[in-house]
Amino acid sequence: MGNTKHSGPIKLPKKPDPKLWVSKVPFGLGKVKPHHIRDTMKVVWENKDNIPYATRILTQGVCDGCALGVSGLKDQTLTGPHVCTTRLNVLRLNTMGAIKESILHSDIDHLRKMNSTELRKLGRVPYPLIRKPGDRKFSRISWDVAMDVIAEKIKKIDPKQAAFYTTSRGITNEVYYTLAKVSRFLGINNVDNASRICHSPSKTALSRSIGVGASTCNYKDWIGTDVLVFWGSVAANNQPVSTKYMYAAKRKGTKIIIINPYHEPAMDKYWVPSIAESALFGTKIADDFYQVNIGGDIAFMHGIMKHWFEMEEKSPGSALNLEFIDAHVNGLDELREKVMSYQWNQLEKSSGISKERMHELAELLAKSSSAVFVWSMGLTQHRFGTDNISQVANLALLRGFLGKEYCGLMPIRGHSGVQGSAEMGADPFSLPGGGLDENNRKRLEAIWGFEIPEWQGDIVGVSLENSLLPAEHERKLKLYYMSGGNFLETMPDPNFVAESMENIDIRVHQDIILNTSTLLDAKEAVLVLPAMTRYEQPGGGTSTSTERMVYFSPEIKGPRVGEARTEWEIYVDLAKRVKPEHKDLIDFKDAYEIRKEIAKTAPNYDGIQNLKNKGDLFQWGGAWLCEDGICNTTDGKGNLIAVEIPELRKPEGHFYVTTRRGKQFNSMIYDEKDPFNAADRYDLLLNEVDAKELNIKEGDAIVAFNQYGTFTGRAKFVPVKTGNVEVHWPEGNSLIPKGVYEDYAGIPEYNTAVIVEKAETYYAHKDTKYVEKRVEELEVEPH
Numbered sequence: 204m205g206n207t208k209h210s211g212p213i214k215l216p217k218k219p220d221p222k223l224w225v226s227k228v229p230f231g232l233g234k235v236k237p238h239h240i241r242d243t244m245k246v247v248w249e250n251k252d253n254i255p256y257a258t259r260i261l262t263q264g265v266c267d268g269c270a271l272g273v274s275g276l277k278d279q280t281l282t283g284p285h286v287c288t289t290r291l292n293v294l295r296l297n298t299m300g301a302i303k304e305s306i307l308h309s310d311i312d313h314l315r316k317m318n319s320t321e322l323r324k325l326g327r328v329p330y331p332l333i334r335k336p337g338d339r340k341f342s343r344i345s346w347d348v349a350m351d352v353i354a355e356k357i358k359k360i361d362p363k364q365a366a367f368y369t370t371s372r373g374i375t376n377e378v379y380y381t382l383a384k385v386s387r388f389l390g391i392n393n394v395d396n397a398s399r400i401c402h403s404p405s406k407t408a409l410s411r412s413i414g415v416g417a418s419t420c421n422y423k424d425w426i427g428t429d430v431l432v433f434w435g436s437v438a439a440n441n442q443p444v445s446t447k448y449m450y451a452a453k454r455k456g457t458k459i460i461i462i463n464p465y466h467e468p469a470m471d472k473y474w475v476p477s478i479a480e481s482a483l484f485g486t487k488i489a490d491d492f493y494q495v496n497i498g499g500d501i502a503f504m505h506g507i508m509k510h511w512f513e514m515e516e517k518s519p520g521s522a523l524n525l526e527f528i529d530a531h532v533n534g535l536d537e538l539r540e541k542v543m544s545y546q547w548n549q550l551e552k553s554s555g556i557s558k559e560r561m562h563e564l565a566e567l568l569a570k571s572s573s574a575v576f577v578w579s580m581g582l583t584q585h586r587f588g589t590d591n592i593s594q595v596a597n598l599a600l601l602r603g604f605l606g607k608e609y610c611g612l613m614p615i616r617g618h619s620g621v622q623g624s625a626e627m628g629a630d631p632f633s634l635p636g637g638g639l640d641e642n643n644r645k646r647l648e649a650i651w652g653f654e655i656p657e658w659q660g661d662i663v664g665v666s667l668e669n670s671l672l673p674a675e676h677e678r679k680l681k682l683y684y685m686s687g688g689n690f691l692e693t694m695p696d697p698n699f700v701a702e703s704m705e706n707i708d709i710r711v712h713q714d715i716i717l718n719t720s721t722l723l724d725a726k727e728a729v730l731v732l733p734a735m736t737r738y739e740q741p742g743g744g745t746s747t748s749t750e751r752m753v754y755f756s757p758e759i760k761g762p763r764v765g766e767a768r769t770e771w772e773i774y775v776d777l778a779k780r781v782k783p784e785h786k787d788l789i790d791f792k793d794a795y796e797i798r799k800e801i802a803k804t805a806p807n808y809d810g811i812q813n814l815k816n817k818g819d820l821f822q823w824g825g826a827w828l829c830e831d832g833i834c835n836t837t838d839g840k841g842n843l844i845a846v847e848i849p850e851l852r853k854p855e856g857h858f859y860v861t862t863r864r865g866k867q868f869n870s871m872i873y874d875e876k877d878p879f880n881a882a883d884r885y886d887l888l889l890n891e892v893d894a895k896e897l898n899i900k901e902g903d904a905i906v907a908f909n910q911y912g913t914f915t916g917r918a919k920f921v922p923v924k925t926g927n928v929e930v931h932w933p934e935g936n937s938l939i940p941k942g943v944y945e946d947y948a949g950i951p952e953y954n955t956a957v958i959v960e961k962a963e964t965y966y967a968h969k970d971t972k973y974v975e976k977r978v979e980e981l982e983v984e985p986h
């Protein structure tokens with residue numbers, strides 16, 4: 204934690220800098236690029252029935268898109284307007300009316316013909332619904348009946364047989380907190396959230412390396428740092444306004460390095476719409492790209508560190524910040540021994556980066572006095588995600604890039620609620636204000652006035668697996684209560700997910716819209732509960748950005764949809780019905796009362812109780828966590844973590860496959876074509892060199908397959924690292940193994956090995972056991 208306060212937004216330079224231009228041709232005419240003006244006009248058209256409300260949301264609310272964080276149109280990094288097409292696209296979720304009754308109550312098979320985009324466009328869920336086995340349609344029920352059905356089920360089953368889940372889009376800290384408290388009040392520790400499938404390793408790794416699981420610095424530190432590294436993050440696509448900060452950084456001479464298997468066009472050049480010069484002529488963002496193998500990051504980081512240790516042998520102090528290490532870091536000898544035990548050829552093979560290129564980046568970082576490391580799912584979504592992040596922390600600790608201006612570690616979040624969810628205790632390893640350790644539990648029990656169950660709760664993937672246990676099993680999942688989320692499209696192996704979800708007695712979907720998961724059957728009943736958006740909730744709500752800014756989003760006047768209720772209030776209602784004799788222990792009068800309690804239970808959030816007006820905010824932990832190198836660990840020192848290079852086990856003739864995002868916001872698709880590279884959702888991105896070897900031409904129908912499933916699409920040639928291919932998420936989930944979790948943080952593995960063939964070859968041999976034989980050869984996955 205630090206004492207220095209964030210110093211507020213700065214101005215962009217007024218004069219243009221033609222050196223950064225992509226081209227002198229205005230608006231990137233003739234280039235494949237997003238059309239921001241056209242996209243904005245489309246959003247205006249979509250919201251035409253509710254323009255004044257849409258405008259109020261944009262100018263008064265806190266963005267419910269990604270976690271870059273903005274209140275109204277102002278952020279804390281740069282002066283000037285902050286808005287992007289992601290925010291504009293999700294806007295419609297807040298302004299649309301209810302689903303037409305004739306459609307809502309149509310035959311379930313009619314609804315099932317729609318994909319999630321079509322279902323989303325139908326409108327909001329207006330009142331509670333139920334569908335039992337044999338019912339062809341959803342029926343309307345009262346809130347009272349709905350809540351009683353759920354409460355009665357909870358009373359009947361063992362708490363270990365129930366689970367809660369919450370998404371991260373639009374959910375406020377108040378809702379997370381109430382869920383964390385209500386679930387423990389009901390004796391249920393199976394509570395998890397969407398950050399499990401994106402950033403759980405970031406929190407786990409940073410906690411073990413520096414004692415705190417959050418970004419240590421600010422976006423402002425990008426602007427003027429010597430080196431800004433994006434590792435496995437396509438921030439330009441997923442947090443679009445970050446490109447404005449990148450532009451500002453370039454103007455201050457910052458070098459931007461991108462590490463990714465695919466030379467992502469959005470991170471190379473960008474036309475920032477809110478900066479006239481950039482909107483007209485584009486901005487060259489990346490100074491250098493390192494195309495690493497999928498899963499080769501640990502070897503790459505070992506290569507950087509190995510070169511540093513070699514430099515130190517020749518000339519002490521030439522690579523490491525010895526003074527910083529001496530005062531603030533543990534574990535140097537162990538790390539050195541591990542890193543030096545690897546030969547260069549091992550590191551080159553695993554990373555796919557040559558020794559010379561690893562030297563280059565190592566030397567750039569060694570001669571820099573500051574650097575910020577930003578990462579995302581390219582590093583986290585591996586079965587060794589926590590180890591990946593620990594190595595990034597190693598790089599920062601060895602160079603002393605921590606706890607001061609222009610330096611830091613930043614897991615950039617994709618959902619507006621991801622940062623707050625764990626800090627509020629809505630996951631199986633956290634409670635508000637800390638972990639599950641006895642001290643924190645006892646402290647909370649004293650405040651809450653009830654006992655917190657001690658058994659270890661399950662992560663979302665394991666809860667789904669538990670639904671297939673025998674009925675009498677202690678952990679057989681019988682009730683799954685989800686706020687938002689669409690597991691069918693976000694978790695690996697959709698067939699398995701469908702089977703699991705349908706094997707649960709009662710499934711509750713608390714949501715604003717229907718999605719494909721909502722339409723699955725359940726053994727006793729599927730209930731759909733209409734939730735309010737964050738802008739409708741009385742008393743407003745708060746959300747925490749990647750840089751730990753806690754923003755207040757007020758209730759915004761406008762139309763309300765049917766019987767939708769505030770999410771925290773629904774949880775409290777449920778808790779009171781299950782345990783009416785203790786209802787006083789779980790009641791909240793209003794959102795303000797929740798914030799007052801959060802300030803007590805989560806000490807970092809002291810200050811949240813003062814947020815009540817539009818624009819109110821504070822940053823927990825000060826501008827820099829670990830300020831002056833003092834970490835939040837027991838001895839105040841950062842821990843270097845030595846790890847093995849993962850065994851990737853890719854047999855000859857196979858590719859690694861990973862997933863990427865196109866024009867979408869998490870699993871919500873906004874366009875079938877990616878505006879940055881013109882790829883369709885079902886294109887398989889591969890390198891032309893690999894394609895030639897397989898005699899595949901651009902546009903050919905291809906099949907990628909392994910023992911988990913098949914993906915049929917078309918070949919698209921892009922500059923992706925040879926030996927690696929990419930498919931869009933969630934369409935490519937059929938290739939991803941289920942039940943493979945990262946050891947420390949439980950994130951599912953989203954990468955695997957596949958064979959790629961022309962569709963005609965694949966289908967010609969499909970009936971001759973040829974495929975089965977090839978599949979058998981694919982015993983490549985661990986666990």
Ligand code: SF4
Binds near residue numbers: 267287443
């Ligand atoms: S970059 Fe993120 S926080 Fe900013 S407007 Fe876009 S979606 Fe919202």
